[in-house]
Amino acid sequence: MMLLDKINLDLKEAMKNKNKTKLETIRLIKTTLMNEKIKLMVDKLSEEQEIAVVAREVKQRKDSIIEYEKAERADLVEKEKVQLDILQTYLPKQLEEKEIIDLIEKIVVDSNFTSIKDMGKVMSTLSPLVKGRADMAKVSQLVKNYLNK
Missing domain, CATH: 1.10.10.410 (Arc Repressor Mutant, subunit A)
Structure with a gap:
């Protein structure tokens, strides 16, 4: 199953369960993938390209968490951590x-x-x-x- 297919299934599930945070995060990553597809002018992203986009979003979340912790914004840190957890489910298992x-x-x-x-x-x-x-x-x-x- 391609990553985008998994994202679409999770999007439907989040809608059914009315999970606002998960829905918001999945929509964000789906939009980011679509923008990457447009930027590269291709019909379909390869699995490596999809993973690279998700990895970039994960890195962005980690950087945001560090900055929000410096600014003592616990509310935003928590939101970013939840989004980070959701995004990491779309990455391959990380090496030890x-x-x-x-x-x-x-x-x-x-x-x-x-x-x-x-x-x-x-x-x-x-x-x-x-x-x-x-x-x-x-x-x-x-x-x-x-x-x-």
Whole structure:
């Protein structure tokens, strides 16, 4: 089932259940997907493109939560957290830190990378393997830590 199909089913369910927050969030992501489709001038987004759009929205929510916490806006923090939880249901299962470290170790050993100067090479090899399944900032930090050992 394509992501957009799942979103449409969840939209109908949220309407039936009169779940205002979920309905609002699903409409937002559906609109964002449609806008991306128009921007790219395609008839249908690939699954990777859909996941990238949802991941971008998730990142935006996380950034908003941090900013609202700084401004001590508990009401908005709570709203963003609820939206974040809803959006994360549309992303693939996220990799655990241990799984990411195992991938890094495999790439470093197989390619004989030894120093922090090889970080770009490690990241370019690792990125396609974890894209959409891990926060790239976290991945970058793990690679840096591993190469600095």
